[in-house]
Amino acid sequence: MKRYLITGGAGFIGSHLIKKLKKRKSKIFILDLKSKIFKNKKKLEGCTLIGGNISNKEIFKKINSKIDVVFHLAAKTSTAESQKRPHECKKTNINGTKNLCEWALKSKPKKIIFTSSMAVYGKISKNVNERKKLKPISVYGNTKKIGEEMLLKIKNKGIQIIILRLFNVYGPQQDFLNLKQGMLSIYLYQIFKKQIVKVTGSLNRSRDLIFIDDVINALTLRFPKNNNIIANVGTGKPTRVIELIKKIFIQLRINFKLDKIIKLREHRGDTFSSYANNNLLKSFNWTPKVTLQDGLKYTIKDLRKYH
Numbered sequence: 001m002k003r004y005l006i007t008g009g010a011g012f013i014g015s016h017l018i019k020k021l022k023k024r025k026s027k028i029f030i031l032d033l034k035s036k037i038f039k040n041k042k043k044l045e046g047c048t049l050i051g052g053n054i055s056n057k058e059i060f061k062k063i064n065s066k067i068d069v070v071f072h073l074a075a076k077t078s079t080a081e082s083q084k085r086p087h088e089c090k091k092t093n094i095n096g097t098k099n100l101c102e103w104a105l106k107s108k109p110k111k112i113i114f115t116s117s118m119a120v121y122g123k124i125s126k127n128v129n130e131r132k133k134l135k136p137i138s139v140y141g142n143t144k145k146i147g148e149e150m151l152l153k154i155k156n157k158g159i160q161i162i163i164l165r166l167f168n169v170y171g172p173q174q175d176f177l178n179l180k181q182g183m184l185s186i187y188l189y190q191i192f193k194k195q196i197v198k199v200t201g202s203l204n205r206s207r208d209l210i211f212i213d214d215v216i217n218a219l220t221l222r223f224p225k226n227n228n229i230i231a232n233v234g235t236g237k238p239t240r241v242i243e244l245i246k247k248i249f250i251q252l253r254i255n256f257k258l259d260k261i262i263k264l265r266e267h268r269g270d271t272f273s274s275y276a277n278n279n280l281l282k283s284f285n286w287t288p289k290v291t292l293q294d295g296l297k298y299t300i301k302d303l304r305k306y307h
């Protein structure tokens with residue numbers, strides 16, 4: 001039986017990951033904030049729960065079992081918030097990752113998989129591959145870059161390091177009420193509730209929107225042993241904000257009119273345009289399977305169920 005630790009396991013990506021790992025013979029440990037664990041108790045049934053903050057190194061002492069594989073997901077994830085409250089973001093994303101590395105050096109898991117972000121690349125990253133020089137423009141992007149560097153420092157200590165740079169992930173069970181993170185979920189919720197769509201920045205900005213199941217397949221890929229890997233996780237296709245909004249209107253069968261959109265000033269630190277070069281991940285037999293059309297359909301179905 002494999003023993004998995006998921007930091008940030010009570011979040012959006014974490015809860016999907018749990019579902020997949022439960023299908024394997026596994027024991028799953030979740031380390032997440034107490035309040036988040038409490039809120040998501042039902043989804044976490046069957047897992048060993050450790051409530052606490054990763055920026056406090058003492059919390060790692062509560063992992064009282066040998067761990068084979070770590071998924072390090074816990075993070076402050078909003079770019080806009082990271083600009084407003086940089087200290088909070090640094091505390092979790094940098095100090096938390098440092099604490100995880102120190103724990104790992106003692107506990108020696110076989111593998112750590114880290115969810116980094118396309119934000120490490122910077123302003124414009126079109127068809128960007130993993131060798132591009134990293135020039136993050138947000139505090140969030142910078143903390144992810146530092147997190148990568150810290151993990152790579154321990155790669156030769158018998159721990160395999162897999163860094164996955166996720167592009168924009170969306171899907172069922174995303175926090176639709178969180179207006180600070182998740183371009184697709186924010187617009188979808190506003191249109192669904194027949195509110196005015198508030199777009200920060202240009203309608204011509206673009207994102208690489210990747211469905212949650214494809215991300216979970218990437219996180220759980222069987223990578224060759226002993227190789228440390230840094231790979232993008234994206235569809236390889238850009239979607240412009242305006243295109244996305246029109247698609248949502250169509251899928252919700254609501255008439256689209258430009259006056260249903262208001263434009264707000266863009267957040268500092270926001271990437272203008274980005275999409276992944278995903279050839280590296282494809283070379284490990286991964287391929288994105290869910291189209292935006294289908295992904296939206298599944299997400300809307302979930303939204304209707306709960307809102």
Ligand SMILES: NC(=O)c1ccc[n+]([C@@H]2O[C@H](COP(=O)([O-])OP(=O)(O)OC[C@H]3O[C@@H](n4cnc5c(N)ncnc54)[C@H](O)[C@@H]3O)[C@@H](O)[C@H]2O)c1
Pocket residue numbers: 007008009010011012013014031032033036052053054055072073074075076077092096115116117118165166167168169170182
């Ligand atoms: N969702 C995306 O589009 C996307 C894109 C790129 C990278 N990522 C990365 O993927 C990971 C998971 O993202 P998500 O979308 O599931 O976000 P999420 O906010 O739903 O999950 C993050 C989890 O981390 C936990 N957390 C935050 N601070 C913590 C702390 N100090 N101690 C312990 N736990 C803490 C939160 O409670 C939450 O459950 C993050 O590392 C994020 O940066 C996500």
